[in-house]
Amino acid sequence: MTELLQFVLSGVTVGAVYALVALGFTIIYNASNVVNFAQGEFVMLGGMVTFFAWQAGLPLPLAAALAILAAAAVGVALNKLAVERARGAPVVSLIIITIGASIFLRGGAQLVFDKQLHRFPAISGDEPINIGGATILPQGLWVIAGAALVFALLYVFFTRTLTGKAILATANNRVAARLVGINTDHMMTLSFALSAAIGALAGVLMTPITLTSYDLGVAYALKGFAAAMLGGMGVPAGALAGGLLLGLIEALTAGYISSVYKDAVAFIVILAVLFAMPQGLFGRKSTDRV
Amino acid sequence: MSFALRTAAVALLLGTAAPALAEIKIGATVSETGPASSLGDPEAKTLRMLVEEINAAGGVLGEKIKLIAYDDAGDPNKARTFATRLIEDDEVVAIVGGSTTGTTMSIMKVVAEAEIPFISLAGAIEIVDPVQTWTFKTPHTDRMACAKIFENMKTSGITRIGMISGSDGFGSSMHKQCLQIIGDYGIEVLVDETYGPTDADMTPQLTNIRGKEGVQAILNAGFGQGPAIVTRNYGQLGIKTPLYQSHGVASKAFIELAGPASNGVKLPGTAILVANLLKQDDPQYGVVNAYKKAYEDKNGSPASTFGGYAHDGLRLLVDAIGRAGKAEPKAIRDAIEQTKGYVGVTGIVNMSPTDHLGLDLTAFRMLEIKDGNWALAQ
Numbered sequence A: 001m002t003e004l005l006q007f008v009l010s011g012v013t014v015g016a017v018y019a020l021v022a023l024g025f026t027i028i029y030n031a032s033n034v035v036n037f038a039q040g041e042f043v044m045l046g047g048m049v050t051f052f053a054w055q056a057g058l059p060l061p062l063a064a065a066l067a068i069l070a071a072a073a074v075g076v077a078l079n080k081l082a083v084e085r086a087r088g089a090p091v092v093s094l095i096i097i098t099i100g101a102s103i104f105l106r107g108g109a110q111l112v113f114d115k116q117l118h119r120f121p122a123i124s125g126d127e128p129i130n131i132g133g134a135t136i137l138p139q140g141l142w143v144i145a146g147a148a149l150v151f152a153l154l155y156v157f158f159t160r161t162l163t164g165k166a167i168l169a170t171a172n173n174r175v176a177a178r179l180v181g182i183n184t185d186h187m188m189t190l191s192f193a194l195s196a197a198i199g200a201l202a203g204v205l206m207t208p209i210t211l212t213s214y215d216l217g218v219a220y221a222l223k224g225f226a227a228a229m230l231g232g233m234g235v236p237a238g239a240l241a242g243g244l245l246l247g248l249i250e251a252l253t254a255g256y257i258s259s260v261y262k263d264a265v266a267f268i269v270i271l272a273v274l275f276a277m278p279q280g281l282f283g284r285k286s287t288d289r290v
Numbered sequence B: 001m002s003f004a005l006r007t008a009a010v011a012l013l014l015g016t017a018a019p020a021l022a023e024i025k026i027g028a029t030v031s032e033t034g035p036a037s038s039l040g041d042p043e044a045k046t047l048r049m050l051v052e053e054i055n056a057a058g059g060v061l062g063e064k065i066k067l068i069a070y071d072d073a074g075d076p077n078k079a080r081t082f083a084t085r086l087i088e089d090d091e092v093v094a095i096v097g098g099s100t101t102g103t104t105m106s107i108m109k110v111v112a113e114a115e116i117p118f119i120s121l122a123g124a125i126e127i128v129d130p131v132q133t134w135t136f137k138t139p140h141t142d143r144m145a146c147a148k149i150f151e152n153m154k155t156s157g158i159t160r161i162g163m164i165s166g167s168d169g170f171g172s173s174m175h176k177q178c179l180q181i182i183g184d185y186g187i188e189v190l191v192d193e194t195y196g197p198t199d200a201d202m203t204p205q206l207t208n209i210r211g212k213e214g215v216q217a218i219l220n221a222g223f224g225q226g227p228a229i230v231t232r233n234y235g236q237l238g239i240k241t242p243l244y245q246s247h248g249v250a251s252k253a254f255i256e257l258a259g260p261a262s263n264g265v266k267l268p269g270t271a272i273l274v275a276n277l278l279k280q281d282d283p284q285y286g287v288v289n290a291y292k293k294a295y296e297d298k299n300g301s302p303a304s305t306f307g308g309y310a311h312d313g314l315r316l317l318v319d320a321i322g323r324a325g326k327a328e329p330k331a332i333r334d335a336i337e338q339t340k341g342y343v344g345v346t347g348i349v350n351m352s353p354t355d356h357l358g359l360d361l362t363a364f365r366m367l368e369i370k371d372g373n374w375a376l377a378q
Helices: A002-032 A039-055 A060-086 A091-112 A138-160 A162-172 A174-179 A184-210 A216-231 A236-257 A259-276 B003-016 B037-056 B076-088 B101-114 B142-155 B169-185 B203-211 B225-236 B252-262 B271-277 B285-299 B305-324 B329-337
Strands: A129-131 A134-136 B023-030 B064-071 B094-097 B118-120 B135-137 B160-166 B188-195 B217-221 B243-245 B266-269 B365-370 B373-376
Touching: A002 A039, A002 A134, A002 A138, A002 A162, A002 A184, A002 A216, A002 A236, A002 B203, A039 A060, A039 A091, A039 A184, A039 A216, A060 A091, A060 A184, A091 A216, A134 A138, A138 A162, A138 A184, A138 A236, A162 A174, A162 A184, A174 A184, A184 A216, A184 B225, A216 A236, A216 A259, A236 A259, A236 B203, A259 B188, B023 B037, B023 B076, B023 B305, B037 B064, B037 B285, B037 B305, B064 B076, B076 B094, B076 B101, B094 B101, B094 B305, B101 B118, B101 B135, B101 B169, B118 B305, B142 B169, B142 B217, B142 B243, B142 B266, B142 B365, B160 B169, B160 B203, B160 B225, B169 B188, B169 B217, B188 B203, B203 B225, B217 B225, B225 B243, B225 B252, B271 B285, B271 B305, B271 B365, B271 B373, B285 B305, B305 B329
Parallel strands: B023 B064, B023 B094, B094 B118, B118 B135, B160 B188, B160 B217, B217 B243, B243 B266
Antiparallel strands: A129 A134, B266 B365, B365 B373
């Protein structure tokens, strides 16, 4: 019983990290149908900038805030300098631009920062919390809280605010959105800034658990992307559920079947789900007019 | 390159090369950038520093050394191209480099064909077993690290262990090497777990090891962040059985990343990690401290085991050129093979026609982390 509890706690911790990363994909996808493959680099920037600012003497909360702002600025720059220039390009070209941006940012981080692994202290210490014989790190709870908060904010943003609806409208039909007075360029910039900020927040919260380095983004972007696909791309609830599910499947497979097949089982489940429900667990059914 | 072009290039080279420039050209291709940059970066810095040092002291055989270094970024294809360029265009007499096993493997083929001596800086035992005429290496092998750990376990009366290994190249290779020799020490693996190189949490695997009856110690074969996270999770779960790590994490950064849970962790490491703990009469005391000081004064970053590999590679080569009496590939190769009692940063090297590594288990020191610092384990 203790074992099961430990596996679940491990799965929830890792799953919350995946969910946070997956949530970052949501906004840009909703604004433009583009899957931003540089999302992992925003996560990396969150961790790396925080570490170096903290090491330079800034208090940790300030360093984290700086990192989130810096990532948002990089997000805006990415949109202004690369994505916006290719305005008329098909979605696939835009996705490829984000892959290029991801490689560029990784290379840049290697030069600006360094190639070592880093970590900064957890928000409320490293003393594990004991729950019925199983343990979870307090930082794990912070990651879960962060994922829940971002989820709630995104939910409210997309369903209750005009700006959120304007972003959805931009993705849905750019010309129509412009006709009703939405500044679509502005919406794209905003979506990149917000996505980058969410990515950086994920980086800040997860670094005490996962550690960070210039090349950490790729692995987590992949897991986050898988989680978002599983839950349904563009739906905040899907990102949250997909992330947690992916984490739990991995932990339970490692615990009960074999750690060798951990990733394989997770991806088989994703394939099976997408086979039966191509939109993901919470995905909207897309209806195209013919 | 077509034959005509190549001939033209050679003719051009012959025409322009001034014979008065008496320099001994040594080639290097290391992974200064890319995924293996944590190995290649200190190696490149070490090579450049040593060449300056050797030339300032008068060079070898009265001639200066010229280092021609390329950055292969850890890509075996680039390494092959650079090795070819070093031999054909730069006309080096020997090559040092190959930061990773992958790059080394592709350089080995080129040097074997061109008959140029090559000293590799990569770990795998396959590089020197079976022995290749033209290839030598300076780093100890994973198998030696396993042997050192098992030796220590045996003296502590540990006979049943749980193993947890990274699924990356380093982790799986060491896992394989360890299992090949574990029987010789009468030790048995009761649980065998793995984790992915970027996994964030290994508590399920450790929970299974903890839950297995009779496990007396845990051995983690891994490199990068994995072992730091394993150690943190080990602390989180409050596991009491001793934890052994591999030489893959033998650096100060590991202690910082793993935090207080790393206290009590044992691992095999090289003398350079504990340079300040070496006794004055230790044979490696002089060379290790001299290298460490020179490197740290020049680069401002701590000297690493990897830089030590490059140090030994170049020093062995220069020593061999000196003994050969001429800078000619065949003579250099023979002289490297005859190296006896060379005291390096990594260990004491005794090469032979059947051993192109020349290190024994004394190259490793069993270390224990105490109060956030290295200490020599009994």
